[in-house]
Amino acid sequence: MIAERAEEIAENGPFDHDFTVPHSTMLATMISGGVATNVTPDLCSFTFEIRSLPTHDAQAELEFLKTRANSEILPRMQEKCAETGIEWEEIFAYPAMGDNTSSEGFAFFRDIMPEWSGKVSYGSEGGVFETIGGIPSVIVGPGSIRQAHKPDEFVEVEQLSLCLAFLGKLAAKISEPA
Numbered sequence: 001m002i003a004e005r006a007e008e009i010a011e012n013g014p015f016d017h018d019f020t021v022p023h024s025t026m027l028a029t030m031i032s033g034g035v036a037t038n039v040t041p042d043l044c045s046f047t048f049e050i051r052s053l054p055t056h057d058a059q060a061e062l063e064f065l066k067t068r069a070n071s072e073i074l075p076r077m078q079e080k081c082a083e084t085g086i087e088w089e090e091i092f093a094y095p096a097m098g099d100n101t102s103s104e105g106f107a108f109f110r111d112i113m114p115e116w117s118g119k120v121s122y123g124s125e126g127g128v129f130e131t132i133g134g135i136p137s138v139i140v141g142p143g144s145i146r147q148a149h150k151p152d153e154f155v156e157v158e159q160l161s162l163c164l165a166f167l168g169k170l171a172a173k174i175s176e177p178a
Helices: 002-012 058-080 104-110 126-131 157-174
Strands: 025-033 044-051
Touching (some): 002 025, 002 058
Antiparallel strands (some): 025 044
């Protein structure tokens, strides 16, 4: 059901082509259940995530999934075992970041950034600062998302050198007289 909904969103949007992935995504990331191959599991749990565009209401998407699970999956489960059920627990949520290229903060960093890669299709605390704190945010840091969050995660030495150069420029800019 989650994979099907993710495909629907990938095909129908909403879209923002300034992002590296131009649509919201969702996928199951962890699944656990059972204790042995010859024992019917009494419990199965899975964790999934929704990474939404700033214009896509992730909470509404979650409610859609809950409604669909309760109307389509739960009745089939209860046909087999009446006491079965579905429980939902939100582990954490953070809003998507917007576009702050016109903000004072972005203007401050623009001239000293090694490169501007545009909007990114991953989550960060920046969305929390923007939405809850009203603080425009910019993500700045070394490395590539292509190597992040994988078993062999790494940051290239060249990226670290660029980061050190950026930090040097930042220190010089901060210490400039106003």
